[in-house]
Amino acid sequence: xxxxxxxxxxxxxxxxxxxxxxxxxxLLTVSKKHSLESIQDVYALGQRAFGxxxxxxxxxxxxxxxxxxxxxxxxxxxxxxxxKIIAEHFDWVQSVDSLKLxxxxxxxxxxxxxxxxxxxxxxxxxxxxxRGVSLEQAVELFSASSEFSRLYLRGIMAIPENTACLEQQLxxxxxxxxxxxxxxxxxxxxxxxxxxxxxxxxxxxxxxNMVRIGxxxxxxxx
Ligand SMILES: *Cc1c(COP(=O)(O)O)cnc(C)c1O
Numbered sequence: 001x002x003x004x005x006x007x008x009x010x011x012x013x014x015x016x017x018x019x020x021x022x023x024x025x026x027l028l029t030v031s032k033k034h035s036l037e038s039i040q041d042v043y044a045l046g047q048r049a050f051g052x053x054x055x056x057x058x059x060x061x062x063x064x065x066x067x068x069x070x071x072x073x074x075x076x077x078x079x080x081x082x083x084k085i086i087a088e089h090f091d092w093v094q095s096v097d098s099l100k101l102x103x104x105x106x107x108x109x110x111x112x113x114x115x116x117x118x119x120x121x122x123x124x125x126x127x128x129x130x131r132g133v134s135l136e137q138a139v140e141l142f143s144a145s146s147e148f149s150r151l152y153l154r155g156i157m158a159i160p161e162n163t164a165c166l167e168q169q170l171x172x173x174x175x176x177x178x179x180x181x182x183x184x185x186x187x188x189x190x191x192x193x194x195x196x197x198x199x200x201x202x203x204x205x206x207x208x209n210m211v212r213i214g215x216x217x218x219x220x221x222x
Contacts, residue, residue: 030214
């Protein structure tokens with residue numbers, strides 16, 4: 001598995017899609033279940049934003065790589081008993097889906113750190129997924145955002161149903177984009193995080209400005 005070549009190939013694909021669809025996309029490399037060495041390999045090529053899905057594993061990597069200038073994103077399922085680890089160690093959290101989690105993260109964010117960047121996880125396919133909120137719930141959460149001085153609510157993250165059908169991917173991402181545009185009318189949101197290894201193209205075509213790529217860079221997770 002040649003992580004460095006994979007990474008460069010993904011960057012190239014993104015650049016091509018950016019040019020075709022006239023938007024700018026940030027790459028988050030998802031390193032969950034992969035080694036410190038793999039992270040250092042792509043860091044050496046200039047990558048600075050990394051995503052982790054498990055609080056404990058993420059914290060250990062953050063501590064081990066403390067000397068590197070990495071922006072850490074928590075993207076995994078978020079439980080109340082993990083908010084403290086996340087508030088204390090990560091720079092972003094993308095999987096927030098309740099007022100309770102916002103309150104805890106706000107209370108637990110250390111005073112000597114900048115505000116924690118937060119994305120609200122959206123669920124556009126209601127039944128197939130338990131995680132994430134509806135448009136109405138997202139509006140409720142953003143409406144409360146001024147209560148949270150230690151958080152910066154920057155937009156939404158979505159993981160639509162896993163399908164190989166491009167049409168279906170585009171349809172799902174279009175729904176996410178329309179929610180993002182609705183929120184943009186009222187709040188200073190700037191981040192629409194959607195697109196993974198299997199639906200990168202559809203996501204960028206649909207206006208994503210942050211894609212989260214694991215497998216295509218680091219290979220299969222064991
Ligand atoms: C694991 C994960 C990714 C990366 O998925 P790949 O298919 O490996 O690119 C992206 N986003 C979230 C929320 C994940 O949990």
